[in-house]
Amino acid sequence: MRVNFLLNDERYILDIDAETTILAILRKELGQKSIHAACSGGQCGSCLILVNNQAVPSCLMPAFLLRDATVETIEGLSSQTGFADIEKAFLKTPYTPCAYCAPSKVILTESLLRSESPLTSSSIGMSIPKHWCNCNQESDFIAAVLMAKDLRKKRELRPNG
Amino acid sequence: MADSRILIPLNVVDLLTILKKRPDCMIWAGGTYSQTNPIIRLDIANRDIISLQRLEELNRIYRTDRLVEIGARCTLERLLKLEDHVVPAGLKLAILSSVPAPARSLATLGGNVCIHDQILNLLPWLAIADARFEIRKQGSVRYCMARHFIEPDDFPKIDANELLCKIRIPLNRWNFQQFRRIEFQNEHQKLPFYVCNFASIHKETLDDCRMGLAFSNQKYFFFPRLDADFQGQRLPLSKKFCKSWLDRFLEQFKQGYEVDDPQLLYQITISLESLLDKLRKTD
Numbered sequence: 001m002r003v004n005f006l007l008n009d010e011r012y013i014l015d016i017d018a019e020t021t022i023l024a025i026l027r028k029e030l031g032q033k034s035i036h037a038a039c040s041g042g043q044c045g046s047c048l049i050l051v052n053n054q055a056v057p058s059c060l061m062p063a064f065l066l067r068d069a070t071v072e073t074i075e076g077l078s079s080q081t082g083f084a085d086i087e088k089a090f091l092k093t094p095y096t097p098c099a100y101c102a103p104s105k106v107i108l109t110e111s112l113l114r115s116e117s118p119l120t121s122s123s124i125g126m127s128i129p130k131h132w133c134n135c136n137q138e139s140d141f142i143a144a145v146l147m148a149k150d151l152r153k154k155r156e157l158r159p160n161g
Numbered sequence: 162m163a164d165s166r167i168l169i170p171l172n173v174v175d176l177l178t179i180l181k182k183r184p185d186c187m188i189w190a191g192g193t194y195s196q197t198n199p200i201i202r203l204d205i206a207n208r209d210i211i212s213l214q215r216l217e218e219l220n221r222i223y224r225t226d227r228l229v230e231i232g233a234r235c236t237l238e239r240l241l242k243l244e245d246h247v248v249p250a251g252l253k254l255a256i257l258s259s260v261p262a263p264a265r266s267l268a269t270l271g272g273n274v275c276i277h278d279q280i281l282n283l284l285p286w287l288a289i290a291d292a293r294f295e296i297r298k299q300g301s302v303r304y305c306m307a308r309h310f311i312e313p314d315d316f317p318k319i320d321a322n323e324l325l326c327k328i329r330i331p332l333n334r335w336n337f338q339q340f341r342r343i344e345f346q347n348e349h350q351k352l353p354f355y356v357c358n359f360a361s362i363h364k365e366t367l368d369d370c371r372m373g374l375a376f377s378n379q380k381y382f383f384f385p386r387l388d389a390d391f392q393g394q395r396l397p398l399s400k401k402f403c404k405s406w407l408d409r410f411l412e413q414f415k416q417g418y419e420v421d422d423p424q425l426l427y428q429i430t431i432s433l434e435s436l437l438d439k440l441r442k443t444d
Contacts, residue, residue, distance in 0.1 A: 001166070018167060018206060019165075042264030043261045045263040055266060060193055060264060064167045064212065065212070129262045
């Protein structure tokens with residue numbers, strides 16, 4: 001079947017099989033190497049991407065659900081102005097993710113910042129996968145997300161955004 | 162290229178018409194089970210799929226004073242984000258302890274119930290909460306209590322041409338809820354089990370209390386006779402009462418289900434003890 005979707009502001013039209021996952025398409029066909037295939041069961045969150053502003057595990061999502069969707073990966077996010085908030089928060093707090101898990105943590109942070117529900121320590125804690133990378137602690141991640149939230153709020157209040 | 166087709170109906174009537182004509186189609190809600198089960202994953206390429214992606218009717222949540230009606234396609238992530246007066250706190254607790262965080266954005270409540278998988282299982286909670294399912298097929302609708310949804314051979318009571326549309330959960334009955342998922346593993350088997358506790362507490366007295374124990378992929382165990390013992394008990398519960406209740410519970414459990422694994426019995430005992438301890442100290 002044919003699907004068309006936006007990946008990092010670029011439109012793609014692809015012929016896909018029903019069983020193909022988004023992970024396979026993004027990594028093999030579209031060269032998005034920041035997404036990692038680890039558990040392939042939606043447990044670890046290494047393959048998180050943003051689909052319509054929501055973080056989803058790309059290993060579980062079949063590509064046919066991409067029809068008319070907007071997909072964002074770290075390759076696209078890093079060129080947006082909002083990325084600076086997350087980068088700054090990660091640098092200012094003790095949270096320093098390893099090179100393997102950093103892309104997925106940025107995606108998770110961005111999805112939390114975009115969500116409409118209020119961000120609190122407990123709501124952030126709920127979104128943390130059970131299988132957390134050993135490079136850092138959950139409490140540091142929560143502190144980084146809360147700081148990113150403040151930074152984004154300040155930036156949005158500034159007249160020139 | 163595989164020869165399977167993806168059908169994306171825009172309303173439930175269309176979907177039921179397709180299902181009547183082609184009951185062999187695979188219904189795709191969140192897909193978390195299908196993608197993690199290797200046998201079903203191989204099957205995807207050879208079967209036509211009906212995606213529920215565009216069915217807004219199944220994505221609605223409707224609340225009245227007495228009940229909340231949740232569309233079967235609501236994702237668990239969405240349920241977690243809603244306030245406690247819309248989605249019961251106990252259900253949220255069950256979601257948090259049963260479903261891994263990344264999968265919650267795809268996993269749906271209806272899918273979770275119909276698959277009855279070992280990993281994603283909210284059915285024990287829904288059964289004890291007296292939830293009711295609205296199941297439709299072309300030209301008819303039927304309602305089924307969650308506790309009667311699983312047949313003795315462990316398959317959900319739903320035909321190939323039927324669709325689980327809504328889940329109705331009564332509200333305002335229980336003001337104290339606990340849920341725990343324990344992964345029991347010995348050298349022979351891995352057997353996750355769930356312990357749930359619902360209580361209605363009014364003026365430091367237990368009006369009603371239910372304690373449930375359920376094993377993945379097995380029938381539910383209810384002990385209504387023992388639950389009646391709680392009614393009218395003043396809080397905090399005495400240690401003596403809790404101990405005697407637990408002894409009777411375990412005795413009945415051992416007799417009824419012929420479980421003799423001492424490790425499993427120990428795990429069940431400490432799980433129930435912790436629930437009872439929390440209930441005992443509640444006021």
